[in-house]
Amino acid sequence: MISMVGKSIRRWWALFALPTCAAFAIGFVAPFVIGVYLSFTKFTTVTDAEWVGLSNYAGVFSDPEFIHALWMTVAFTVVTTIIINVAAFFVAYMFTKAMKGANLFRSVFFMPNLIGGIVLGYIWQLLLNGVLAHWGRSLTYSAVYGFWGMVILVCWQQIGYMMVIYIAGLQALPTDVMEAAAVDGANSRQTLFKVTIPLMMPSITVCSFLTVTNGFKLFDQNLALTNGAPSNMSEMLALNIYRTFYGRIGYEGVGQAKAVVFFIIVAVIAVIQNKLTTSKEVEA
Template sequence: MNTQLETKSQTNKAIKSVSKRNKTIKNILTYAAFVGPALLFFIVIQIIPFFMGVYYSFTSWNGVSSTAEWVGLANYIKIFKNDPGFVNSFLFTTKFMFAAVIISNFIGFGLALLLNAALKSRNLLRTVFFIPNVIGGLLLGFIWQFIFVKGFASIGKMTDLAFFKLPWLGDENTAFWGIVIVFAWQISGYMMVIYIAALQGVDQNLLEAAKIDGASNWTLLTKIIIPLILPAFTICIFLTISMAFKIFDINISLTNGGPFNSTQSVAINIYQEAFQYNRYGLGTAKSILFFIVVAIFTTVQVLATKKREVEA
């Protein structure tokens, strides 16, 4: 009798073990079916080219020949010692990043506050403000190039206003702000959508209670709303920093880095180095340095804003 019970118990354990193993295999296959293709494309499109770029940054490859001569740290030494163009483009891109991040998020958050109110036309306005983000950067740049060169000049003749008579794309300072204006015009609608989603998650009962206690609109905004939606600020600032650093299409279509390379972004500098001057090894070395700097900026920003979230 005891032997039969032991046999039956062992059989049940074996069945459970097989069932558990089958379930585990099924879960693995399910995850592989859904995650596998995306992971494969990510590895092929992102990871492998990244490590290939790291390798080529230590070579003198011209991007065409079948052989790549190993030169070690020569490309990096050349960048730091004898490449003022890259340094200037980096300074321009960093300055542009700070201006673009502040303006884009200020406009995006302002639009979100406005369109989160009970307006009858808010859905239409949300669509209108988001449309620029759908337009491709090159097309957007050429549209605004026409506006700056032809449109503003015509308005300046009719109104005699000095603002419209400025050489918007022909002077270093005005060209810089011209690029900032176009970038903010394109990106602000995208930031607006994120901020609206965050604002809609704020508990209205909390706001009503604060109003009853006598809180002003400014107090509601600074003491309740902004602290509650800090995660949205973290996301939006991260996105705008990365987008501003990587600006290429708007920059190249508006000014092509001019006048006299004064508005040349790092992305344009790397593109010219690798594909116009056929110094692919030097171009990839610049891109690796660029990647490191952008990673440092975004990591510091995320850590700083996340810390504020915890404190709030």
């Protein structure tokens, strides 16, 4: 028998769902559709778009700076995903053990995530250039320095956030399974790799998804830390798209086509990554 609350929900659900659906359509669906259309045109404003077909996409893949930014972004994402998740899991594992001041240390590790990317970029630019100055170098001297500078910055910023997710996952582990492993004589290493990590796969799925997408979407830290120097060699995909769209007159259509390609790449990689990690999840 349907309760009064259930009847009210069935009667008025559209009234409550409509504002959210309208906001989603106006704020995401409509701009996305318009953006895809503009990627096939030459334009300076939305009203003067002129259809040019696939020529913008030809310009995307013939741009050596875009290809370089793509491979640099892929390398950056792989490195940061591994470092962030391994370090965050290790820190979370340590903090779930009985230790004094664990809550304080958790707060300290999480605090970098509260600072904006632009601010972090300028702070780490000063710090890293101060270290490199001893060898007469700077972050903008070589793309290698810029690459590893961004790796250090992003890992420092995101480890604390992923740590919180892993702590929640570790605290939710079924105690009976852990106790059964101890009774069966499993040592700490066997318990970690044979029991804890397999049961932690839902948390690993979430954290790896976030780090992969964050790595590909990195923009503000890249802009503040190196600004693409030297000669756009430390430029990531998001910054390359921004420069194409706003920095090259007449290339707005190419910049929009790059944005569409960027969306497709991130979506495909995120779906594949999510499928791979989800397939390894086990039932508690």
